[in-house]
Amino acid sequence: xxxxxxxxxxxxxxxxxxxxxxxxxxxxxxxxxxxxxxxxxxxxxxxxxxxxxxxxxxxxxxxxxxxxxxxxxxxxxxxxxxxxxxxxxxxxxxxxxxxxxxxxxxxxxxxxxxxxxxxxxxxxxxxxxxxxxxxxxxxxxxxxxxxxxxxxxxxxxxxxxxxxxxxxxxxxxxxxxxxxxxxxxxxxxxxxxxxxxxxxxxxxxxxxxxxxxxxxxxxxxxxxxxxxxxxxxxxxxxxxxxxxxxxxxxxxxxxxxxxxxxxxxxxxxxxxxxxxxxxxxxxxxxxxxxxxxxxxxxxxxxxxxxxxxxxxxxxxxxxxx
Amino acid sequence: xxxxxxxxxxxxxxxxxxxxxxxxxxxxxxxxxxxxxxxxxxxxxxxxxxxxxxxxxxxxxxxxxxxxxxxxxxxxxxxxxxxxxxxxxxxxxxxxxxxxxxxxxxxxxxxxxxxxxxxxxxxxxxxxxxxxxxxxxxxxxxxxxxxxxxxxxxxxxxxxxxxxxxxxxxxxxxxxxxxxxxxxxxxxxxxxxxxxxxxxxxxxxxxxxxxxxxxxxxxxxxxxxxxxxxxxxxxxxxxxxxxxxxxxxxxxxxxxxxxxxxxxxxxxxxxxxxxxxxxxxxxxxxxxxxxxxxxxxxxxxxxxxxxxxxxxxxxxxxxxx
Numbered sequence: 279x280x281x282x283x284x285x286x287x288x289x290x291x292x293x294x295x296x297x298x299x300x301x302x303x304x305x306x307x308x309x310x311x312x313x314x315x316x317x318x319x320x321x322x323x324x325x326x327x328x329x330x331x332x333x334x335x336x337x338x339x340x341x342x343x344x345x346x347x348x349x350x351x352x353x354x355x356x357x358x359x360x361x362x363x364x365x366x367x368x369x370x371x372x373x374x375x376x377x378x379x380x381x382x383x384x385x386x387x388x389x390x391x392x393x394x395x396x397x398x399x400x401x402x403x404x405x406x407x408x409x410x411x412x413x414x415x416x417x418x419x420x421x422x423x424x425x426x427x428x429x430x431x432x433x434x435x436x437x438x439x440x441x442x443x444x445x446x447x448x449x450x451x452x453x454x455x456x457x458x459x460x461x462x463x464x465x466x467x468x469x470x471x472x473x474x475x476x477x478x479x480x481x482x483x484x485x486x487x488x489x490x491x492x493x494x495x496x497x498x499x500x501x502x503x504x505x506x507x508x509x510x511x512x513x514x515x516x517x518x519x520x521x522x523x524x525x526x527x528x529x530x531x532x533x534x535x536x537x538x539x540x541x542x543x544x545x546x547x548x549x550x551x552x553x554x555x556x557x558x559x560x561x562x563x564x565x566x567x568x569x570x571x572x573x574x575x576x577x578x579x580x581x582x583x584x585x586x587x588x589x590x591x592x593x594x595x596x597x598x599x
Numbered sequence: 600x601x602x603x604x605x606x607x608x609x610x611x612x613x614x615x616x617x618x619x620x621x622x623x624x625x626x627x628x629x630x631x632x633x634x635x636x637x638x639x640x641x642x643x644x645x646x647x648x649x650x651x652x653x654x655x656x657x658x659x660x661x662x663x664x665x666x667x668x669x670x671x672x673x674x675x676x677x678x679x680x681x682x683x684x685x686x687x688x689x690x691x692x693x694x695x696x697x698x699x700x701x702x703x704x705x706x707x708x709x710x711x712x713x714x715x716x717x718x719x720x721x722x723x724x725x726x727x728x729x730x731x732x733x734x735x736x737x738x739x740x741x742x743x744x745x746x747x748x749x750x751x752x753x754x755x756x757x758x759x760x761x762x763x764x765x766x767x768x769x770x771x772x773x774x775x776x777x778x779x780x781x782x783x784x785x786x787x788x789x790x791x792x793x794x795x796x797x798x799x800x801x802x803x804x805x806x807x808x809x810x811x812x813x814x815x816x817x818x819x820x821x822x823x824x825x826x827x828x829x830x831x832x833x834x835x836x837x838x839x840x841x842x843x844x845x846x847x848x849x850x851x852x853x854x855x856x857x858x859x860x861x862x863x864x865x866x867x868x869x870x871x872x873x874x875x876x877x878x879x880x881x882x883x884x885x886x887x888x889x890x891x892x893x894x895x896x897x898x899x900x901x902x903x904x905x906x907x908x909x910x911x912x913x914x915x916x917x918x919x920x
Contacts, residue, residue: 366760405836413736416753417838424756428749434738435745439687515726517738 279305282348284336284380285355286312289455290396290498292320295351297499299326303350311348313339314355337379345383351393352502353380355369358462359400359422359558366421371573373425381432387440394505395434395446397518399491401427403561408567412520419561420463434516445505445513447571450523450578454589456596463558467492470528471535471586474546475597483552486529489564493523493578494585495592504574514570522568522578524585534582538590600612601625605657605677605701607633610776611717611819613641613886615673617819625828632669634660635676638690639856648698658700666704672714673823674701680721680743680879687742694746702753706762714754715826716767718839720812722748724882725732733841740785740882753839766826766834768892771814771844771899775910777917784879788813791828791849795867796918807850812884814844814899815906816913825895835891843889844898845906855903859911897918 281298285291298307311330312318318331326558332339336355345351362369377395402410403419418424426448433444442452450587455468466483467490473480493501503520504515513519536544569580579585590597602619606612612633619628632651633639639652653660657676666672676697683690698716705712723731724740740747747769754765776789787804788811796803814822822842826834834840858864889899900906911918 348752367754380670403836415734415736415838418752419759419834421760424752428752431739431745431749431752435687435742439742515738517725517736 279303279307280309280311280347280496281307281350281352282311282344283352283354284312284313286355287314287316287318287331288314289457290293290452291352291354292374293495294354294499294502295323295329299323299328299491300400302503305350307500311344311520313344337376339443340379340383345380345387345391348387349389349391350506351380351384351391352506353363353377353393353395356396356426357422358460358564359463360463360555361463362422362425363420363463363554363558367420369425374428377429378432381436381442390440392443392506393445394502395433395444396502397426397430397446399421399448399450399520399566401430401448401518402563403583406563409564410520412570414567415510419559425432430518439552443510444516445508446518447501447502447505448518448520449498450491450521452495453492454585455495456589456593463502463555466555467528467531470532470547471589472596474535474543475539475590477546477598479546479548481556482528482532482547482549484528484559485551485556486527486532486549486558488556489525489563490528490531491523491525491564491566492585493521494588497522497577497579498586499578501571501576504576508574512574515521519570520566520568522571522576523566524579524582526582531582534586536585538586539569600624600628600670601630601632601668602628602671602673603665603674604675605634606674607910608635608637608639608652608654608677610778611683611773611816612673612675613644614790615675615823616644618824620644621826625716626671627841632665634653635667635897648901651847657697661700661704666701666708666712669708670710670712670806671827672701672705672712673717674698674714675717677717677747678743678755679781680741680877681782681784681786683743683746684741684784684879690742690746694743694907695749698750699753702757702763711761712765713764713827714766715823716750716754716765717823718747718751718767718769719744720769720771720841720883722751722769722839723884727884729886731841731884733889733891734899735828739884741879745786758837764831765837766820766829767839768826769839770819770822771842773819773908774813774850784796784876785811787876788849788852791853791868792910793917795856795864796860796911798867798919800867800869803853803868803870804876805849805880806872806877807848807853807870809877809881810846811849811852811880812844812883812885812887813845813854813906814842815909817909818843818900822892822897825897830894840891841887841889842887843892843897844887845900845903846886847903852903855907858904859907
């Protein structure tokens with residue numbers, strides 16, 4: 279099967295690509311197209327003959343036949359939360375319009391492709407129960423969450439019509455991410471671990487008592503792959519599925535950092551509250567009961583220590599100082 | 600205040616216009632623009648100096664400055680459920696894209712206009728509780744409901760951003776409507792009362808045991824006006840509000856017709872099941888607990904007899920035979 283990953287040169291896209299190339303899909307991956315606004319630079323991925331990096335605006339690439347012969351899609355490309363909040367038009371264009379163009383390209387395919395859509399816990403907000411259940415009503419309180427939720431609806435309807443076989447999963451915040459900060463309001467959750475481990479000071483823009491709902495890159499990739507591999511009948515409802523994660527307060531993330539690397543490293547984090555980030559992140563829920571996903575055998579990280587250990591194991595070169 | 604009603608030449612639009620012209624808004628109506636794809640023909644409305652009928656595609660009209668000096672909008676224009684199910688592109692264009700253009704025109708206004716959006720019980724479907732509550736998760740099972748639900752999200756986000764002051768209400772099926780059948784899957788609910796009363800045979804396309812959630816034109820208009828008149832703080836959540844209605848089985852609607860007009864008239868209805876209509880209507884919920892709307896003093900019809908009596912009182916000329 280020919281597979282397309284949108285946002286394929288991004289962090290999660292590359293991690294997913296690596297997993298697909300070692301055979302974690304039930305289908306054999308004949309080719310893997312990684313489409314992204316940024317060029318693909320990962321040497322190992324570029325060296326694999328099955329991999330094709332395609333650079334450009336996704337909507338334009340779709341017009342140039344990107345979906346030709348594609349049997350499966352992982353749609354990860356998106357403008358991130360901070361970006362969407364700063365410019366609603368960028369968010370609507372990048373998240374809603376481009377997703378719709380992708381769905382219409384799927385619809386134009388001869389065989390209805392299978393499509394996994396990465397939605398987000400950011401669909402939730404407002405007046406919520408203490409614990410989010412699979413059937414809790416999302417009431418998005420930011421533009422990113424609104425756009426993700428709208429895409430979920432469109433994917434469900436296109437699936438119902440048989441144009442594609444869509445599965446939307448809502449990811450917890452994926453942390454610890456390597457590399458540089460992005461414009462996601464959630465970006466600091468990686469930063470407060472990554473930077474101190476690299477010997478760099480970091481700012482925590484929220485009250486450390488803030489609770490967050492996070493998962494590790496490995497578990498996020500496992501969730502995306504399970505969404506692809508699960509037979510339709512077992513997948514069930516066309517409504518998006520909340521993936522498992524870890525409920526943790528930011529202070530406990532920092533305590534785990536200190537346990538792992540000592541007080542000197544942990545002291546590199548200083549709290550400097552940012553009202554916009556605090557308002558976005560503070561409005562997200564952080565306790566979930568993910569019955570549906572657990573029924574597929576998926577699980578969240580056991581503790582913050584696991585996420586730090588995974589990061590150190592996966593990116594040993596990023597740890598120094 | 601200058602008011603715009605989209606779908607203003609439609610049945611509900613005209614009824615709403617009549618109510619606004621006799622002063623049911625808290626604000627004084629300086630002018631009332633009725634925009635519709637079909638020309639406005641109602642003589643009484645045309646004779647009112649405050650009324651302006653504007654005919655054409657809504658998106659094109661918006662490009663021609665329709666929103667200029669408008670302070671309040673009732674957005675009723677939509678492709679109906681049967682139409683959207685038959686052609687998803689018509690639905691997406693008419694319901695989603697045109698609503699977005701309207702919201703962007705509101706956003707471009709100097710003062711953020713107040714906007715009431717008529718959504719629908721059709722957002723619900725799939726695996727539902729026996730009784731729909733204000734916070735029940737919509738899982739649309741048809742394209743019309745999907746599009747309405749997507750518009751609700753966009754209106755909530757534009758409201759949060761301060762571009763407009765939006766209030767989305769989900770209407771029960773409005774019945775008994777006068778005039779000719781339209782392409783709504785729910786259209787028969789009016790037809791099985793209206794046609795026999797006019798001496799014409801009618802088809803009931805669903806099993807008479809089917810339960811439906813309906814309200815009368817007067818109560819639907821009252822709900823739209825209450826949505827406009829209620830102060831923002833009292834309105835509460837930006838999530839759409841379910842309006843009160845009546846839970847009734849189609850068989851009980853027909854029994855009320857017989858009580859009102861006798862067995863000879865009721866015998867003009869014959870059951871001829873239509874699979875598409877049955878599937879759409881049978882997938883809608885019909886029992887609601889509308890706590891939020893009742894808190895605003897709104898209520899549903901007491902019984903089917905009330906709806907028939909209202910129709911006969913409002914449209915005496917449509918009853919003969």
